[in-house]
Amino acid sequence: MASRSSFSVACAVAVMAFAILATASNAQPLDPHFYDKLCPAALPAIRKVVEEAVAVEPRMGASLLRLHFHDCFVNGCDGSILLDDTPFFTGEKKAAPNVNSVRGFDVIDRIKDAVNAACRGNVVSCADVVAVAARDSVVALGGPSYDVHLGRRDARGASQAAANNSIPAPTFDLDRLVSNFASHGLTVQDLVVLSGGHTLGFSRCTNFRERLYNETATLDASLAAQLRGPCPLAGGDDNLAPLDPTPARFDGGYYGSLLRSRGLLHSDQQLFAGGLGPTDALVRFYGADPEAFGRDFAEAMVRMGGLSPLTGSSGEIRANCRKVNYY
Structure with a gap:
């Protein structure tokens, strides 16, 4: 088990980083009413296409939520994860955390086409599409609604190396998870509550x-014995198992699983070791109060x-989310 001695330092770093981030973004803040006029x-x-996609395949809701997370953790929420490789850069889609794992790009394409038609022009960024689609996916599966702050623009490049280095891995111990989130200006509480997004969806055997x-x-x-069939010692890398008992419903089941040592991923179970650390307390709190989880998750x-x-x-503002405008 990872040492928890670094928590106070990590929390202080996270608070400082978030304060710096907030100050830097004050010049041109995002606005939930950006597209009102x-x-x-x-x-x-956007909502219509998301609801249709999730109705056909509930797992797609988790995939669109994860797409937003993996976009934001690599050089910010700029839609860079959507870019295909070009002769000028190697994109993020084939980075280790994303290859054969991150999905939903076809749904984003459909959303972008629908939005461009509705707006009679190319005025909504792909980064904003990803952010709103994540919110609408959560709502479609019973989770909380919240105002998505809008006005992002799209990156003109992407970095596979940044994706490999910035996205937390399912093998991370607690200290590395805390440090990773702190490097993005996010706190220990953000770590625990955003990990609760694993109340939705599945993970690959690998x-x-x-x-x-x-x-x-x-x-x-x-649970280990139950999963050895679909996930043998060799082979079956892409076979799936649910991240919590109700993978198509946004609820507190994820935290209940951690309390019973049934966290599917190593990184998930690291949030609860049965002790008195801050992540243990938060897991207990959200496991007992699903409404608080929904509220804090939205924030x-x-x-x-x-x-x-x-x-x-x-x-x-990309016309095609898979490529920058000058291609």
């Missing part, structure tokens, strides 16, 4: 196999969505 049909158009066959792992023995999503956005004259 520019294109009032934009957000309803991400949790070691927990099934490692005698020192903390995974509940009955944390707004904070995450404000990570280093491109605004004003920075970036562009």
Whole structure:
């Protein structure tokens, strides 16, 4: 188990980083009413496509939520994750945390087409599409609504190396998780509540196999035995298992699983070791109060969505989310 001695330092770093981030973004703040006059049909158009996609495949809601997270954690919420590789840069889609894992790009394409048609022009950035689609996915699966702050512009490049270095891995111990979130200006509470997004969706066998066959792992023995069939010691890397017992419903089941040592991923179970650390207390709190989880999750999503956005004259509004405008 990772040492918890660095928590006070990590929390202080996180608070300082968030204060710096907030100050830097004050020049051109995002605004939940950004499209009210520019294109009032934009957000309803996004919601319609998301609801249709999630109705066909509930798992898509978790995928669109994850897409926003993986976008924001790499150089900010700038839509860079959507870019295909070009002769000039290697994008993020084939980075280790994303390849054969992050999905939903076709849904984003459909949303962008629908929004451009509704707005009779290219006025809504792909970064904003991703942020709103994540919110609408949460709502479609029973989670809280919240005002998405808007006005982002899209990056003109992407970095596979940045994606490899910035997105927390399912193998991370607690100290590395805390440090990673602090480097993005996010607190220990943000770590615990945003990890609660794993109340939705599934994970690939390759991400949790070691927990099934490692005698020192903390995974509940009955769950480990149950998962060894679909996730054998060799092969089946892409076979899926739910991240919590209700993967198509936004609820507090994720925290209940951690309290029973049934966290599917190592990084998830690291949030609860049964002790008196701050993450243990937060897991107990959200496990007992799903309404508080929903409220705090919404607030944390707004904070995450404000990570280093491109605004004003920075970036562009892509006509096609997969490529920059001059291609």
